[in-house]
Amino acid sequence: MKHNTTKIEILVVEDDEVDFLTLSRAFKTSNLDYSLVHANTVAKAIEFLKTSVFQCILLDYRLPDATGLDFLASEEFLHVNKDIAVIMLTGEDDISIAVEAIKNGAQDYIPKKSICAEILELSINKALEAINLGRQLTEYQRQVEELAFFDQLTGLPNRYVFEDRLQQLIRMAKRSKQTF
DSSP, X not given: OOOOOSOEEEEEXXXXXXXXXXXXXXXXXXXXXXXXXXXXXXXXXXXXXXHOOOSEEEEESBOSSSBHHHHHHSHHHHXXXXXXXXXXXXXXXXXXXXXXXXXXXXSEEEEGGGOOHHHHHHHHHHHHHHHHHHHHHHHHHHHXXXXXXXXXXXXXXXXXXXXXXXXXXXXXXXXXXXXX
16 A cells, blocks of 8 residues: 655544543654644534644544534535545444444544554555545546537537437426427
C-alpha cells in the first residue's frame, strides 16, 4: 500500500483524556506526517469542521452529547463530508457497532484496545486511499456520462439526448392532450 507523504490534518473526537493520550503516543511513534486537533464532544467537532479542513476523523463511539453514529448522520457532517475519511473508535466489544459505522459512512473501525502506531498508520492510509478511489470513481462516472451524452468535437448534446428529449416532449404532449 502506498503511504501518504503529505501532512494529514486529523480531527480526534474523543472525550476520554487517557484514550486521547494513548492515541497521541501512538501517532508519535508512527511514520505519519500529521497534525492533531482534539474535540471532546460532537458539538465541538462540528465547530471545528466549520472552520478547518481535515482529511481524517478519528471518532469515538460514545461521547457526552451524542454517539459517533449520530455525528455521522448529522446534517453538519453530511454537508462537509465529501472527502473526509472517518475511522470509528470504541472501547466496546460489539461488532454491530463496527457494522453500523461502516454502513453510515466510516471507512474503518478500530477497537481502542488495539490502538498502536502500526494499526493507526494502516487504517488511516487505507481510509485515505478509499476516499481517493471514491473521488476517482466519481470523476470517471462524470467522464463516462459526458462521453455518452455529448459530442466530443462540438460539446453539443448528441443524438441520444435529442431522442430522449423528443420522447419526453411526446409523453408530455399526450398527457396534456396538446401538440408541440
